[in-house]
Amino acid sequence: MPAMLEVDGLVKKYGDFEAVKGISFSVEEGEVFGLLGPNGAGKTQTISMLTGVIQPTSGTARVGGHDLRTQMDEVKKINGLVPQDLALYPTLSARANLNFFGRIYGLRGKDLKERVEDVLRIVALTDRADQAVEKYSGGMKRRVNIAAGLLHHPRLFFLDEPTVGVDPQSRNHIFESVLRLNRERGMTILYTSHYMEEVELLCNRVAIIDQGKIIALDTIKNLVALLGGGVIQVGLQRVDDAILAQLAALPAVKEATLVPPPVAPPPAEGEAVAAKEIEAVPSGVVVKIVAKNSQQAIVNVIGFLHEQDIMLTSLEILQPNLESVFLHLTGKKLRE
Amino acid sequence: MKALSIAFKDLQILFKDRGDMFLLFLLPLFFIVVFSGALTAIGQSEESAKALIPLPVVDLDGGDAARTLIDGLNAAGGVRVEHYTNQAEATTLLKDRKIDRALIVPSAMGSDLAAGRTVTLRLVSHPDANAGQTEAVRLVVDGVARDMALEGQILAALRQMGEMQAGESAEYQQAFGVEKTQAQARSQFDQAQARPLIEVKQTVPTQPEQPVKLSSMAEVAVPGMLVLFAFLTAQSTARSIYDEKKIGSFRRLLAAPLSKAALLAGKMLPNFITALIQAVVILAFGAIGLQLLGLKPVSLGSDPLALVLAVVLIALCSVSLGILIAALARTEGQIGGIGTLVTWGMGLIGGSIIPVFVLDQFGVLPKIVPHYWANRALDNLMIRGLGLADVGAELVILLGFTALFFVVGLWKFDFD
Numbered sequence: 001m002p003a004m005l006e007v008d009g010l011v012k013k014y015g016d017f018e019a020v021k022g023i024s025f026s027v028e029e030g031e032v033f034g035l036l037g038p039n040g041a042g043k044t045q046t047i048s049m050l051t052g053v054i055q056p057t058s059g060t061a062r063v064g065g066h067d068l069r070t071q072m073d074e075v076k077k078i079n080g081l082v083p084q085d086l087a088l089y090p091t092l093s094a095r096a097n098l099n100f101f102g103r104i105y106g107l108r109g110k111d112l113k114e115r116v117e118d119v120l121r122i123v124a125l126t127d128r129a130d131q132a133v134e135k136y137s138g139g140m141k142r143r144v145n146i147a148a149g150l151l152h153h154p155r156l157f158f159l160d161e162p163t164v165g166v167d168p169q170s171r172n173h174i175f176e177s178v179l180r181l182n183r184e185r186g187m188t189i190l191y192t193s194h195y196m197e198e199v200e201l202l203c204n205r206v207a208i209i210d211q212g213k214i215i216a217l218d219t220i221k222n223l224v225a226l227l228g229g230g231v232i233q234v235g236l237q238r239v240d241d242a243i244l245a246q247l248a249a250l251p252a253v254k255e256a257t258l259v260p261p262p263v264a265p266p267p268a269e270g271e272a273v274a275a276k277e278i279e280a281v282p283s284g285v286v287v288k289i290v291a292k293n294s295q296q297a298i299v300n301v302i303g304f305l306h307e308q309d310i311m312l313t314s315l316e317i318l319q320p321n322l323e324s325v326f327l328h329l330t331g332k333k334l335r336e
Numbered sequence: 337m338k339a340l341s342i343a344f345k346d347l348q349i350l351f352k353d354r355g356d357m358f359l360l361f362l363l364p365l366f367f368i369v370v371f372s373g374a375l376t377a378i379g380q381s382e383e384s385a386k387a388l389i390p391l392p393v394v395d396l397d398g399g400d401a402a403r404t405l406i407d408g409l410n411a412a413g414g415v416r417v418e419h420y421t422n423q424a425e426a427t428t429l430l431k432d433r434k435i436d437r438a439l440i441v442p443s444a445m446g447s448d449l450a451a452g453r454t455v456t457l458r459l460v461s462h463p464d465a466n467a468g469q470t471e472a473v474r475l476v477v478d479g480v481a482r483d484m485a486l487e488g489q490i491l492a493a494l495r496q497m498g499e500m501q502a503g504e505s506a507e508y509q510q511a512f513g514v515e516k517t518q519a520q521a522r523s524q525f526d527q528a529q530a531r532p533l534i535e536v537k538q539t540v541p542t543q544p545e546q547p548v549k550l551s552s553m554a555e556v557a558v559p560g561m562l563v564l565f566a567f568l569t570a571q572s573t574a575r576s577i578y579d580e581k582k583i584g585s586f587r588r589l590l591a592a593p594l595s596k597a598a599l600l601a602g603k604m605l606p607n608f609i610t611a612l613i614q615a616v617v618i619l620a621f622g623a624i625g626l627q628l629l630g631l632k633p634v635s636l637g638s639d640p641l642a643l644v645l646a647v648v649l650i651a652l653c654s655v656s657l658g659i660l661i662a663a664l665a666r667t668e669g670q671i672g673g674i675g676t677l678v679t680w681g682m683g684l685i686g687g688s689i690i691p692v693f694v695l696d697q698f699g700v701l702p703k704i705v706p707h708y709w710a711n712r713a714l715d716n717l718m719i720r721g722l723g724l725a726d727v728g729a730e731l732v733i734l735l736g737f738t739a740l741f742f743v744v745g746l747w748k749f750d751f752d
Binding site for chain 2: 053084091100
């Protein structure tokens, strides 16, 4: 079966700044594919290029077999987009909003009416469809936002951070809608989020994106397996290469590496003296230990540190999930 | 079709906003009422405070009737008659704008009046002459000419009656008693009022003669407000595009199978329609509403087609300006700042708030804004009663501004 989406070396530059740095991936028909990354990683830019909102600087993609650069009209008919913003007219009712977006996709008359009723049913807002959108809760607005993207029966549905600012109940409703669209209507879905729980719940495969590059792409199971039996982060008063090597050689330990210290922002004017004072105090280091078996590794590491008379300043055990995969790959947390 | 859908949606949003409704449709009417009164006061104070307006008179008749007219003009105040006997000289001076206007007294004025034939005095003014002064001069000439014609007609009638009575029997003479004479004089007076023997026609060089229309300061305020508020919709166009970007729907529209041209056309169309509706409301108020309020209504001129064309071009120019503002302004504050500066500022120097003739001291400055040409076109059509051919230059210049704003706006427009 041909891929629904094939992305090939997509680049987006703004002057010297490269927002998307030549990413490539493919999404199979009927798949729920996740783009996971922190804010500013390039997820929205990628989606914007794939939906024709902005022009790629270089690279291309094929959507349903149609080339992004030469067959954009066909691509746009296949795509459905739920932008991160609430792209709705607040003073108009949900029905008026949907009627408008339906007409933009060429729907008229009976077809339009039926489609509007259908998408209102999908997002469970039929009863309040004639109320102005500005009177809706955040979650209801998000649901109308999704409905507007579904009007023209898209085959490839892009959802860009669709749960931002949504209450738990509406979030669950959005998850159910996404899964139903995929299972019952066979819709291919590309879902972006910086919430790893959402991606873990909804997606078959995930591309982890950071600073405009895909740094890992696989099934969630395979990505988590990168961590072996889990990750332990220990704060130490002192460490050197010999200690690191000895830690890595301990039983149940897969690897031990130094976590790079966070880059401090330059001191503001007038704060230079205070910054120097802070530097003078030894802050210790953090060592990341990838374990084959996390419980056994903890016992071995603590015993070794005691033998070496190295003071332990902190201990953090990271569960094997996408969050810790991201941390493992980038050295920073998803929501930093 | 999709552009129409966008336009329909924008109009739906617009008509739900009571603030916009007030700004677009009621505020201009309020301004017209206020400005009509204020401008009348300005006009009156100007007339009384200023020195006499020079009025070159080309006397081609040279007889008693012409002398009576000139004496009347001098006695009426407001104008200072300058004598010319050579029409060619006056025409050359007018062409070079050495003089702003000239009154042509026809060669057979005396004999025509004596024979009861209508005499036409032509008040020729330079196209760029101070419209307020020209109007003031016209009113003075009109008044003096009416008085003179009335007096002449009544005297002629009485003379005729005297001649008829002479040589008749006593019974017959009795039939022409005091009451009969008074009735005859009244009839002659009414006839003279309805069909004056002397009429004044106002023209500009190279233009065919046009009948003068009634004028008032409201006739300055109505076109002025029409132009000002039509151009204010430029800000609405820019704000509508900005809002669409701000809420994110612009991205959704860009992701839809919709050309950028259709998207822009859809954003321009509602404000074009709004500007047209606004113009209809303002003109209807000027022609009918002012009368209902006990004020003097304005004339819509003698060429409705030209008026419609001028209004359409003004609306087009306004939405093009809106695209330019949307392209240049990046924030809501800039939309407000640039929009206000451009629309109100241009209105101010372009003769919408203060009539162009008051702004003559600014030289070419008013001419660099479209408002000036729009006001000038409407003034020529509505106040001077000229036609399409006479405002061709103004309309072409407006079209030029429209194209310029649109091309630069499109060039600078950020679809991302």
